[in-house]
Amino acid sequence: MTAEDSASASSEHPQHHSAIPEGVAGAPNEAALVALMERSGYGMVQENGQRKYGPPPGWQSPSPPRGCEIFVGKIPRDVYEDELVPVFETVGRIYEMRLMMDFDGKNRGYAFVMYTQKHEAKRAVRELNNFEIRPGRLLGVCSSVDNCRLFIGGIPKTKKREEILEEVSKVTEGVLDVIVYASAADKMKNRGFAFVEYESHRAAAMARRKLMPGRIQLWGHQIAVDWAEPEIDVDEDVMETVKILYVRNLMIETSEDTLRQTFNQFNPGCVERVKKIRDYAFVHFASREDAVVAMDNLNSTEIEGSRIEVTLAKPVDKEQYTRYQKASKGTAAVTTTDNSQQSYVYQCDPYTLAYYGYPYSTLIGPNRDYFIKVTLKPSQVYFLTLMYN
Numbered sequence: 001m002t003a004e005d006s007a008s009a010s011s012e013h014p015q016h017h018s019a020i021p022e023g024v025a026g027a028p029n030e031a032a033l034v035a036l037m038e039r040s041g042y043g044m045v046q047e048n049g050q051r052k053y054g055p056p057p058g059w060q061s062p063s064p065p066r067g068c069e070i071f072v073g074k075i076p077r078d079v080y081e082d083e084l085v086p087v088f089e090t091v092g093r094i095y096e097m098r099l100m101m102d103f104d105g106k107n108r109g110y111a112f113v114m115y116t117q118k119h120e121a122k123r124a125v126r127e128l129n130n131f132e133i134r135p136g137r138l139l140g141v142c143s144s145v146d147n148c149r150l151f152i153g154g155i156p157k158t159k160k161r162e163e164i165l166e167e168v169s170k171v172t173e174g175v176l177d178v179i180v181y182a183s184a185a186d187k188m189k190n191r192g193f194a195f196v197e198y199e200s201h202r203a204a205a206m207a208r209r210k211l212m213p214g215r216i217q218l219w220g221h222q223i224a225v226d227w228a229e230p231e232i233d234v235d236e237d238v239m240e241t242v243k244i245l246y247v248r249n250l251m252i253e254t255s256e257d258t259l260r261q262t263f264n265q266f267n268p269g270c271v272e273r274v275k276k277i278r279d280y281a282f283v284h285f286a287s288r289e290d291a292v293v294a295m296d297n298l299n300s301t302e303i304e305g306s307r308i309e310v311t312l313a314k315p316v317d318k319e320q321y322t323r324y325q326k327a328s329k330g331t332a333a334v335t336t337t338d339n340s341q342q343s344y345v346y347q348c349d350p351y352t353l354a355y356y357g358y359p360y361s362t363l364i365g366p367n368r369d370y371f372i373k374v375t376l377k378p379s380q381v382y383f384l385t386l387m388y389n
Helices: 003-012 030-040 081-088 118-128 161-171 201-211 256-264 288-298 318-328 350-355
Strands: 044-047 050-053 069-073 094-101 107-115 132-134 140-143 149-153 175-182 190-198 224-227 244-248 271-277 280-285 309-312 315-317 344-346
Touching: 030 044, 030 081, 050 081, 069 118, 081 094, 081 107, 081 118, 081 132, 107 118, 118 140, 149 201, 161 175, 161 190, 190 201, 201 224, 244 288, 256 271, 256 280, 256 288, 280 288, 288 309
Parallel strands: none
Antiparallel strands: 044 050, 050 094, 069 107, 069 140, 094 107, 149 190, 149 224, 175 190, 244 280, 244 309, 271 280, 315 344
């Protein structure tokens, strides 16, 4: 065969292997992955321990917004994109799938799937959690959060927000904000911890690595650092029905009657009931309009010398919250008796709950160890509490 004949043969029968991306070439299921890419038109590349499938061919728009990504766990280690993609594309258009990979070529048991629309991601969580990918092997599917917030414990209780912001900004980059809560017993002191918001997940991850215990002290104090618990995502259409306000940073001695009078001032009789627990409360209104007016007028104002925070209470689906309760074997929520919203319970943030001694679900937060009050008897239940003396 001449060189010309060889070249002609090559053009008639192209060698696809040269075009197969790294991470796919030589994979146990190489042929299946190549077939998937040819069918869908998506590309695939492996880098930094993860194999990326996507974005869609011809995609010119920015990346999908937060709330479009899901986490997929409990993946059998010999299951790959050729089996996963057909399952997850049944509920929406996949923007990108990131399968975590080991050096031996097997997956690490989990992946992230980003859809082009938020409602597609929510549908995936609703319909594909516990999907049987192999006989007896169920996938775990939940929402993924691009977390940009860190929890920092061990902060001197005399430090103000501005001092904490300045100190943290000296040792980490990309700090946007610091959230500090006042002590229930003494509003001039903080609770010994703060939340630091960064400009990106990458900046937060770099800061977390730098602030790990033993590396850096703040004001000469050893600190505890971890990812902050992301806020529970609530559907916008559900939030638009909420007519209950969550009021934080009250004085302990402030009474429910005082709150009723304060929140009733814009439309007498609009408050149906008030439930106060130490320094926070839930205020129930007859209508959403009255709740919004009160929130807009009273947020960041003072009641009996304490500047309060007023927000709409976030309802959590009872089925989801029941899982939290089963894990903690306790109740950490105030239940509404409002007939129009009977399928929801209302909770305050988990750190406030922990501060007041509620059992803290292992499913709720990564910072639970900071709140654990160790008891001497192993048989005793560990309650989560923050000392505030």
